[in-house]
Amino acid sequence: MITRRDFLKKSGVAVAGLTVASVAGVNLTPVRAQASKIQLQVKKGKQVPAVCPYCAVGCGMISTEYEGKIINIEGNPDSPVNLGSLCPKGAAAFQLVENTERQTKVLYRAPHSEEWEEKPLDWAMKRVAERVKETRDQFFIERADGKTVNVAPAIASLGGSTMENEWNYIHQKLMRALGVVNMENQARI
Ligand code: SF4
Numbered sequence: 001m002i003t004r005r006d007f008l009k010k011s012g013v014a015v016a017g018l019t020v021a022s023v024a025g026v027n028l029t030p031v032r033a034q035a036s037k038i039q040l041q042v043k044k045g046k047q048v049p050a051v052c053p054y055c056a057v058g059c060g061m062i063s064t065e066y067e068g069k070i071i072n073i074e075g076n077p078d079s080p081v082n083l084g085s086l087c088p089k090g091a092a093a094f095q096l097v098e099n100t101e102r103q104t105k106v107l108y109r110a111p112h113s114e115e116w117e118e119k120p121l122d123w124a125m126k127r128v129a130e131r132v133k134e135t136r137d138q139f140f141i142e143r144a145d146g147k148t149v150n151v152a153p154a155i156a157s158l159g160g161s162t163m164e165n166e167w168n169y170i171h172q173k174l175m176r177a178l179g180v181v182n183m184e185n186q187a188r189i
Pocket of ligand 1: 054055057088
């Protein structure tokens with residue numbers, strides 16, 4: 001009997017996608033070459049069960065490693081949580097590992113300047129840390145109405161959807177340690 005997992009392995013979502021695009025008259029030669037390369041590697045690679053890092057649903061994934069690199073991440077059909085499916089965010093989890101579009105520089109506009117300057121990410125991180133320290137030192141409230149409150153009301157933290165569970169956990173710990181009470185996150189954390 002063919003299992004759901006065998007079926008998914010043999011057919012492949014990529015093949016369906018390529019067929020649709022062929023009908024639409026798109027030139028798929030490079031896409032086909034890339035897809036068949038990945039399919040070959042996935043066959044050779046070592047599959048490791050994993051859990052999606054993005055949200056508390058905890059969908060099961062299969063991460064495929066080949067020659068020391070993760071080359072594919074997809075839903076795990078054996079997981080009772082998601083039965084092989086992933087939401088769009090989880091389906092793009094491979095881009096956490098490999099992403100040629102990843103930004104490694106920031107654009108900075110100094111106060112009163114009209115020009116944007118390109119700065120390295122390390123510079124931006126250091127600058128953010130400096131500003132957090134300055135702001136906290138200036139506005140930190142230790143006591144209010146005769147009670148110890150230890151809050152930093154001049155700082156707010158807004159998390160993004162691509163921050164994963166572990167990052168959010170550590171980030172939230174850091175914010176609470178600083179006395180930040182204004183915290184929000186787009187994702188279902
Ligand atoms: S982000 Fe999507 S794929 Fe990941 S655990 Fe949540 S629902 Fe599942």
